[in-house]
Amino acid sequence: MATVGTSTGFGVGGVKLHSFNSNPLSSFLGKKLSFKTLSESTAHKKFSTPRSKNLVVLASGGEIYSFVHDLFVGVGVGLPCTVMECGDIIYRSTLPKSNGISPTVPGVILALGTISYLWATPGVAPGFFDMFVLAFVERIFRPSYKKDDIVLGKKLGGGSFGVVYRASLAKKPSSKDGEIVLKKATEYGAVEIWMNERVRRACANSCADFLYGFLESSPKKGAEYWLIWKFEGESTLADLIQSKEFPYNVETLILEKVQDLPKGIERENRIIQTILRQLLFALDSLHSTGIVHRDIKPQNIIFSEDSRTFKIIDLGAAADLRVGINYIPKEFLLDPRYAAPEQYIMSTQTPSAPSAPVATALSPVLWQLNLPDRFDIYSAGLIFLQMAFPGLRNDSSLIQFNRQLKRCDYDLTAWRNTVEARAGPELRRGFELLDLDGGQGWELLTSMVRYKARQRISAKTALAHPYFDKEGLLALSFMQSLRMQLFRATQQDYSEAANWIIQLMAKSGTKKDGGFTEAQLQALREIKPTKKSSAQRNALASALKVQRKIIRTINESVDELNRRRKSLWWSRWIPREE
Numbered sequence: 001m002a003t004v005g006t007s008t009g010f011g012v013g014g015v016k017l018h019s020f021n022s023n024p025l026s027s028f029l030g031k032k033l034s035f036k037t038l039s040e041s042t043a044h045k046k047f048s049t050p051r052s053k054n055l056v057v058l059a060s061g062g063e064i065y066s067f068v069h070d071l072f073v074g075v076g077v078g079l080p081c082t083v084m085e086c087g088d089i090i091y092r093s094t095l096p097k098s099n100g101i102s103p104t105v106p107g108v109i110l111a112l113g114t115i116s117y118l119w120a121t122p123g124v125a126p127g128f129f130d131m132f133v134l135a136f137v138e139r140i141f142r143p144s145y146k147k148d149d150i151v152l153g154k155k156l157g158g159g160s161f162g163v164v165y166r167a168s169l170a171k172k173p174s175s176k177d178g179e180i181v182l183k184k185a186t187e188y189g190a191v192e193i194w195m196n197e198r199v200r201r202a203c204a205n206s207c208a209d210f211l212y213g214f215l216e217s218s219p220k221k222g223a224e225y226w227l228i229w230k231f232e233g234e235s236t237l238a239d240l241i242q243s244k245e246f247p248y249n250v251e252t253l254i255l256e257k258v259q260d261l262p263k264g265i266e267r268e269n270r271i272i273q274t275i276l277r278q279l280l281f282a283l284d285s286l287h288s289t290g291i292v293h294r295d296i297k298p299q300n301i302i303f304s305e306d307s308r309t310f311k312i313i314d315l316g317a318a319a320d321l322r323v324g325i326n327y328i329p330k331e332f333l334l335d336p337r338y339a340a341p342e343q344y345i346m347s348t349q350t351p352s353a354p355s356a357p358v359a360t361a362l363s364p365v366l367w368q369l370n371l372p373d374r375f376d377i378y379s380a381g382l383i384f385l386q387m388a389f390p391g392l393r394n395d396s397s398l399i400q401f402n403r404q405l406k407r408c409d410y411d412l413t414a415w416r417n418t419v420e421a422r423a424g425p426e427l428r429r430g431f432e433l434l435d436l437d438g439g440q441g442w443e444l445l446t447s448m449v450r451y452k453a454r455q456r457i458s459a460k461t462a463l464a465h466p467y468f469d470k471e472g473l474l475a476l477s478f479m480q481s482l483r484m485q486l487f488r489a490t491q492q493d494y495s496e497a498a499n500w501i502i503q504l505m506a507k508s509g510t511k512k513d514g515g516f517t518e519a520q521l522q523a524l525r526e527i528k529p530t531k532k533s534s535a536q537r538n539a540l541a542s543a544l545k546v547q548r549k550i551i552r553t554i555n556e557s558v559d560e561l562n563r564r565r566k567s568l569w570w571s572r573w574i575p576r577e578e
């Protein structure tokens with residue numbers, strides 16, 4: 001019996017599909033045709049006929065299919081029968097087993113790669129689930145509020161983008177649950193509602209408890225976004241840090257009682273550790289869901305009296321990198337006291353996301369290219385610094401510090417070298433606190449406050465830093481020292497490491513021993529790339545200038561288009577008061 005079947009196999013996402021047929025169309029159009037033919041006594045004859053004869057009975061669509069199939073087989077796209085599990089269609093026992101799906105090694109690797117990509121920060125897959133499932137389910141079940149449900153209280157703050165009030169719910173005026181904070185915001189309120197809803201679903205404990213947001217229109221004031229949060233507490237970190245009692249005032253808040261321990265830098269260090277850990281924990285949760293806050297400062301960190309932890313507030317300047325909301329760099333307002341030197345969370349060469357689905361699909365790549373979360377880490381580093389040095393807690397001294405740091409090229413060690421020699425007792429005490437336990441605090445601080453975003457530590461890695469391991473023990477365990485070495489090796493700037501090796505070689509090397517002499521090393525350091533001739537350089541510079549201009553024009557046009565499209569975006573999601 002002649003074997004007349006051909007077999008084709010295509011690997012699709014880790015799955016190899018087999019089709020077995022004498023005529024490709026029969027399997028393509030459906031099993032009906034094949035099995036009907038099989039049951040006929042003429043089946044064998046029919047299947048034994050040459051392919052050209054079979055084509056006679058096919059519809060014209062089949063002819064085209066056959067032609068395309070033959071063409072592909074002819075040019076070698078189809079896999080040869082020899083590598084496939086071919087069998088005889090009459091003697092079914094020789095047919096491949098009906099396990100049409102069999103995993104292949106490259107397929108499994110591809111599938112794992114795809115899954116990793118979809119789950120990588122900021123999370124494409126969780127993003128889709130959040131947007132299309134959780135958001136809708138939440139909308140059905142969560143309580144909603146309207147203007148008449150709210151009784152306004154005293155004003156808590158406000159700027160050009162909105163006013164914040166302490167308020168209560170008309171239905172529960174005297175209960176703790178009824179205490180709320182209301183923000184009446186301008187057009188930026190839409191972004192803030194979006195961010196707060198995202199945060200509430202993804203990491204509720206990191207930020208103030210958001211209750212509801214809606215668009216309220218009145219003939220007098222026009223459209224205003226109303227945002228409601230639970231009232232978390234009276235004090236922000238800015239209030240607490242300004243007190244002479246800091247950090248002991250925070251210890252009392254967290255532990256709910258005054259500790260009967262001698263005051264000193266070790267106890268203070270432990271309290272500062274706790275505050276920093278809570279802040280980094282909140283930041284890590286925000287960053288893991290693809291949100292960068294961009295306005296981290298003590299004024300935006302509130303102490304929640306219920307949970308006795310610090311939480312983040314004011315997401316008005318935040319960017320959601322998962323769907324590309326609000327990351328147009330030129331549009332946001334940063335606080336120069338706490339902003340990282342790069343000012344923008346994304347490279348200005350990155351155009352704003354074309355549309356939510358495309359931005360979502362590209363988000364892991366853009367995140368890795370720009371590491372936008374490190375913007376918040378720099379701000380958190382400055383807060384750490386302020387907690388350690390009382391002299392840097394007011395605005396003017398912080399501004400002065402920023403200027404000094406800029407002069408030192410944002411190198412904290414260089415700054416330390418310039419100020420330590422003539423430091424007063426307060427500054428010395430700060431260094432002493434950070435130098436405890438082998439200088440872990442100082443090391444963590446220097447890995448948070450760095451010029452290049454890429455060299456800054458992430459919130460997750462910072463939480464694993466040995467600084468947070470020590471709970472009352474002075475000596476480092478063997479494992480902690482090991483982790484610290486590993487941490488140092490992975491976090492360092494490798495240009496610094498290269499310099500260090502050169503230094504080391506200079507110290508140990510002599511011509512006699514085969515090492516480098518100081519003079520040779522000096523020559524090595526001074527080797528500069530050869531300069532191109534000036535005509536060549538000018539041409540290259542002009543070409544680069546033109547290229548930059550083209551990119552800028554394209555980006556600006558895309559930004560402009562997106563801005564318009566995005567304004568429609570928001571309105572679909574924000575509830576309006578009837």
Ligand SMILES: Nc1ncnc2c1ncn2[C@@H]1O[C@H](COP(=O)(O)OP(=O)(O)OP(=O)(O)O)[C@@H](O)[C@H]1O
Pocket residue numbers: 156157158159160161162163164181208209229230231232233234236299300302313314315316
């Ligand atoms: N959930 C909350 N619980 C208690 N107090 C809050 C809460 N949210 C905000 N506040 C208080 O309201 C103040 C202003 O809030 P927020 O920073 O969100 O508004 P803002 O208009 O952006 O202010 P600013 O322009 O000063 O940053 C905060 O400093 C804080 O004291």
